[in-house]
Amino acid sequence: MAKGLLIIKTLTPTHPGAGTSLGAIDLMLQREVTTDFPFIQGSSLKGAIRNYLENQPVRAEESLVRELLEEVKIRLKKERSENEPDKLLSEIQYYQENSSIFPTFKAREYIQMLINTARDEREQSEIKSKFSPLYKALDQVFGPYTPKGEIEKGSLIISDASLLFYPVRSLKGLYALVTCPEILRRLTMPHIGLEISDSILNIEDKGNVMALETTKSKYAINGRVYFEDLNFSVKTINSNELSWIGQELGLNDDIKSRLFIVHNDVFQYFVVFATQVISRNRISYKTGIVETGALWSEEHLPPETYLFSYLEDDGEPVDGSQPAFKWLESKFASSNVIHLGGDETVGKGFVELGFKELQEG
Secondary structure: OOEEEEEEEEOOOEOOOEOOOOOOOOEOEOEOOOOOOEEEOHHHHHHHHHHHHHOOEOOOOHHHHHHHHHHHHHHHHHHOOOOOOOHHHHHHHHHHHOHHHOEHHHHHHHHHHHHHOOOOHHHHHHHHHHHHHHOHHHHHHHOOEOOOOOEOOOOEEEOOEEEEEEEEEEOOOOEEEEEOHHHHHHHOOOOOOOOOOHHHOOOOOOOEEEEEHHHHHHHOEOOEEEEOOEEEEEEEEOHHHHOHHHHOOOOOHHHHHOEEEOOHHHHHHHHHHOOEEEEEEEEOOOOOOEEEEEEEEEEEEOOOOEEEEEEEEOOOOEOOOEOHHHHHHHHOOOOOEEEOOOOHHHOOOEEEEEEEEEOOO
């Protein structure tokens, strides 16, 4: 069994899912019931990662891809006259000429077409057995699809993503990252097991924050720091007390130069009242003005927000080589930016993923 953390960094404003709206904002962020901290549901995260991988080129023998495309092409030609224009045949011809970019979700569609037109159950079984390597690994990790379109259990557990570091406006230094003892306490829970100094797991005074001396000098004005509409005195801490950022989370040590640890209540205030709210509308093509009822607002996590999710697999090798966690990490070795949540076509919801394996015990 392998386990680890998935670190998520927002690159653009991100609205991963709507929560309960009781005020002026129409589409609010999902929030924890007890703390009011924004979070991302594990199912949303799992679906976004799977969707990204389904749209990537098939990672299998190219000869098998070409064979699938040829069989589908022959089957279609039998069902249509030679002079009948066919968009699907043109699509298949395109992928035959560019098989290196043939995506997994298209392989599923084409295989299902062959199954639907098979003569009997025996031929259906042969088709599945022959072409299943094109998507077998994805199904093992995330769960296979049932005939009804539902997804069964896969080998990888993906938990809800909790906040880790949250960006706030600063009077000096442009912006800072804040976290709190409650967030850090979650990282020390047995299934994750990070070692974090007790000295930064408790802040009694809401008017105090903790940071490195170099960070304080970067942000402080006459000994105080000013975040959003609040100001604080700064207690300096040793660099070793933040060593887990690089050693345990695998993050760039530059984060230390922006990080402040604040009281739990202060952190709650920031993540409730310092989110990014964006107004949206829909313009009528006929009148050139906003359509009736087509003005709404959305709450987003701002860029530079960090979250973490716990991942664990069942230990079964994927592709006969490595457990699901390591397999997934390898898929993002060259490109680690995906889309998460809504408003993709207007540039929202792009996030960067990082993986950090945790040691047993």
